[in-house]
Amino acid sequence: MIQAHAVRLFGRRGYDGTTVNDVAAAAGVSPMTVYRHFPTKEDLVLADQNGPLVAERIAATPAGQPLVRRIGTALVESARTLTAGDDRFLLARLRLMISTPALRARHLDNHHLLQQAIVDGLGDEATDPDAAFRATAAASACLAVMHTALVRWAQDDGRTDLADLITTALAAAFGDDPR
Amino acid sequence: MIQAHAVRLFGRRGYDGTTVNDVAAAAGVSPMTVYRHFPTKEDLVLADQNGPLVAERIAATPAGQPLVRRIGTALVESARTLTAGDDRFLLARLRLMISTPALRARHLDNHHLLQQAIVDGLGDEATDPDAAFRATAAASACLAVMHTALVRWAQDDGRTDLADLITTALAAAFGDDPR
């Protein structure tokens, strides 16, 4: 509820042009309550937590393929799922995240949570620290590529298909030959 | 000068535990002067600008190889150069950047500057928007992998060789076969 008011105001008056007090007033609560539910102003946009979703998609991919292909597939499928429903709220949040430097930075940093989720999704395949390191490297590469596609997608104002953009970007980074 | 005092204090008392006033007092200037030279507290650690260095290394690699290999080579060489000299100041800054969430986030976001530098380093090879997009995707993937190596390196407290770590991580993400 608070988050909905926040994203609406951020979209209308800009992130920096909107104070937490404004959000609180719009939501009809005190600023204290906002901070109780969202530890920082940035979390009003960034509250994500779809790590488990990606992790289970990873676990569902066949173990024979190279890591980046498995992770890439999971990310493309997730993007397709997320953009399938006409979720204006999600789109508004993504646009804010990409266009606001502070939010973009924190979103990039949050990738390490997704990386951990991905490594966890691999289960027994990445137990020793060295394998985990290699899996983390692959995951970070895939997520960075996805972020690049996200930026491009936001620049195109969501007119192009996000999943296709991610596929293209993954192919450019990792090669499109079936290795 | 101011930056040296800042990094020293941040290392000793922590980034959040040190105020800009503390830095100013240690450097013998007023807080105003600090903000005149460094627009934000974060810039006291993050003032980087080695984009041109990477760009010219990219331009120096043979155009026949795949993008990620050329970029990866440039990054490994840059890391080798940077860690060759026993630059305690650089090491302290890197450690701060990796271990402080706010700094790590901004450092990750700054990658888009390096990405632009890399694409620029490609010159004629990435003129049309589509080629630039593919190059950006490849660059972002390589930089993310490098960042993963950097995190691991900081965890090992700089005992392992950074260039070797980056090489290993690149191989894990992109495959070590000569394509």
Next chain:
DNA sequence: CCCCACTTGGTAGTCACTATCGCTGCGGTA
């Protein structure tokens, strides 16, 4: 009816950062 946990609100403070102003040293000019 009371007690308890839980949620909310108020107050006052810290700190990053900004806007605006006045001061001071310093080289060039007459």
Next chain:
DNA sequence: TACCGCAGCGATAGTGACTACCAAGTGGGG
């Protein structure tokens, strides 16, 4: 030497995010 323009520094007073600390309401179970 006296003057002028200018660039860098400092002080003051703000704004806004965020954090204690404490008070008050509210609902459910004894």
